[in-house]
Amino acid sequence: QKEVEQNSGPLSVPEGAIASLNCTYSDRGSQSFFWYRQYSGKSPELIMSIYSNGDKEDGRFTAQLNKASQYVSLLIRDSQPSDSATYLCAVRIFGGFKTIFGAGTRLFVKA
């Protein structure tokens, strides 16, 4: 079992819709959770971090964490074509010095 799993997609949503991206992780000692966005041919950039159960909102983005279910998600409201990218889920384990990435979900937002 991979440590961080994501559906590879592609996930296709119409412009203006809500895009829902999901991620599960295997280590219950995981402490910190991140979503990175990576445009084709570019480097990843951090868009959200979340550390405690519940929701965290930042503009059109909402990260949701459920440690009991070992599940973290990213919602993108009012999706725009410029949101089309690969979204990487990343996890840091308590006491660890590295961040483990999922393989990413490709999102397409159709105009």
Add this chain to the structure above:
Amino acid sequence: EAQVTQNPRYLITVTGKKLTVTCSQNMNHEYMSWYRQDPGLGLRQIYYSMNVEVTDKGDVPEGYKVSRKEKRNFPLILESPSPNQTSLYFCASSRGVTGEKLFFGSGTQLSVL
């Protein structure tokens, strides 16, 4: 401008010819790391460094070397590259020693023939 600078952007080499990919950050970050990205496998950590002269292996360290003699620089060395090291490489840095909230360089696309 705060940034992580990697060079070169593209590199084609032959099996066995030693090469170095440079990485430098201007944010005074303690933590630096190298990742490789392959289709379907995501980002896998090669080595990381929590500070000067402190380095440790990531998940896929075989065939790679690193050094951290200065805080700002963290070069990746392939002593004898092989075709299975053909990949997209990213250097990253972050404040603190735990490697959270990473800032990535622009990447190096390496092809080993």
